[in-house]
Amino acid sequence: MNWIKKVLVTGANGLLGQSLIYYLTKDAYFKVHGLSQGKSRISYNIENFTYHNIDITDTEKLEKRVLKIHPDIIIHTAAITQADECEQCQQKCYQVNVTATQHLVKIAEQIKAHFIFLSTDFVFDGKNGPYQEKDTLNPISYYGKTKQLAEQIVQSSDTLWTIVRTVLVYGHHPGMRRNNILTWIVRSLKNQQTIQVVQDQYRTPTFVDDLARAIIQLAHQQKTGIYHISGAEMCSIYEFAQIIADVWGLPKFYIQSTTSKKLNQPAQRPPKTGFIILKAQLEINYKPHTLKEGLNILKQRIKEIL
Numbered sequence: 001m002n003w004i005k006k007v008l009v010t011g012a013n014g015l016l017g018q019s020l021i022y023y024l025t026k027d028a029y030f031k032v033h034g035l036s037q038g039k040s041r042i043s044y045n046i047e048n049f050t051y052h053n054i055d056i057t058d059t060e061k062l063e064k065r066v067l068k069i070h071p072d073i074i075i076h077t078a079a080i081t082q083a084d085e086c087e088q089c090q091q092k093c094y095q096v097n098v099t100a101t102q103h104l105v106k107i108a109e110q111i112k113a114h115f116i117f118l119s120t121d122f123v124f125d126g127k128n129g130p131y132q133e134k135d136t137l138n139p140i141s142y143y144g145k146t147k148q149l150a151e152q153i154v155q156s157s158d159t160l161w162t163i164v165r166t167v168l169v170y171g172h173h174p175g176m177r178r179n180n181i182l183t184w185i186v187r188s189l190k191n192q193q194t195i196q197v198v199q200d201q202y203r204t205p206t207f208v209d210d211l212a213r214a215i216i217q218l219a220h221q222q223k224t225g226i227y228h229i230s231g232a233e234m235c236s237i238y239e240f241a242q243i244i245a246d247v248w249g250l251p252k253f254y255i256q257s258t259t260s261k262k263l264n265q266p267a268q269r270p271p272k273t274g275f276i277i278l279k280a281q282l283e284i285n286y287k288p289h290t291l292k293e294g295l296n297i298l299k300q301r302i303k304e305i306l
């Protein structure tokens with residue numbers, strides 16, 4: 001018999017956090033808690049869910065609350081996720097991405113929770129993508145370095161752990177605070193704004209629903225170790241913008257191709273990442289949607305909003 005498991009999702013207000021909450025609360029196997037900064041911006045009308053408003057760098061408050069919840073599984077998605085912000089505010093980025101993760105890992109050890117940590121393709125230098133789980137890490141941005149450090153903490157922990165690395169996630173929730181690649185492109189093209197999109201960075205973009213469902217599968221099966229979860233198609237970010245414009249029927253005229261050098265962003269980006277997802281396909285029967293399928297699903301879902 002399967003007992004109901006208590007699961008805590010950090011970063012519940014975020015792009016992935018909201019999808020996780022949506023799918024977890026539909027699964028009778030889980031009793032769901034979500035935690036994020038500020039008030040809940042979770043846009044779904046859901047039952048079987050408790051929200052906690054906590055800054056994960058507030059060590060004492062975090063520990064007290066998590067021990068009280070006593071989750072069987074912690075899915076840790078909260079992070080400073082903007083590479084440029086991390087480059088420019090390194091101390092804050094370290095506190096959230098490394099120190100708070102270390103603290104949560106200790107709590108997970110104490111209560112013997114399965115700790116599932118979200119990491120990134122930015123732990124690689126982008127010289128030899130697409131990457132497998134066993135490939136050598138060599139981050140070239142501060143954001144990537146903090147995620148590598150957090151991965152090391154997770155791997156040396158004394159509890160069940162899983163590291164899920166992912167790539168350029170796209171999706172939408174009504175309560176989302178910041179743009180992702182999809183919402184940025186659709187909003188800009190709808191407003192007839194010219195955008196500069198890099199043609200020399202290659203990724204395997206990830207539909208947020210595929211990612212959330214894969215993580216839930218890993219939790220169900222108590223899979224441990226490192227998993228690469230992304231889409232299966234490699235394209236440049238410029239090509240991805242063109243596909244988005246095609247699906248939305250928006251003019252490509254406003255998409256201008258540029259290079260990383262010309263864009264000169266504060267954080268360096270790895271040129272070609274993308275993942276080999278064979279391990280997830282074999283072990284959890286992971287079958288991501290194609291880019292066109294994922295985008296078409298989102299277009300139907302969000303046509304009134306964007």
Ligand SMILES: NC(=O)c1ccc[n+]([C@@H]2O[C@H](COP(=O)([O-])OP(=O)(O)OC[C@H]3O[C@@H](n4cnc5c(N)ncnc54)[C@H](OP(=O)(O)O)[C@@H]3O)[C@@H](O)[C@H]2O)c1
Pocket residue numbers: 010011012013014015016017035036037038054055056057076077078079080081096118119120121165166167168169170177180
């Ligand atoms: N999105 C991608 O393309 C991508 C690619 C690779 C890896 N990842 C990884 O996947 C995970 C989820 O990404 P995402 O796109 O869902 O990120 P996101 O939309 O930026 O959400 C991150 C969440 O973390 C919360 N958070 C940040 N600082 C916090 C703090 N001090 N205390 C409590 N909560 C805090 C934010 O809360 P507020 O909204 O309330 O500030 C936000 O809800 C991250 O670990 C990221 O590194 C993402």
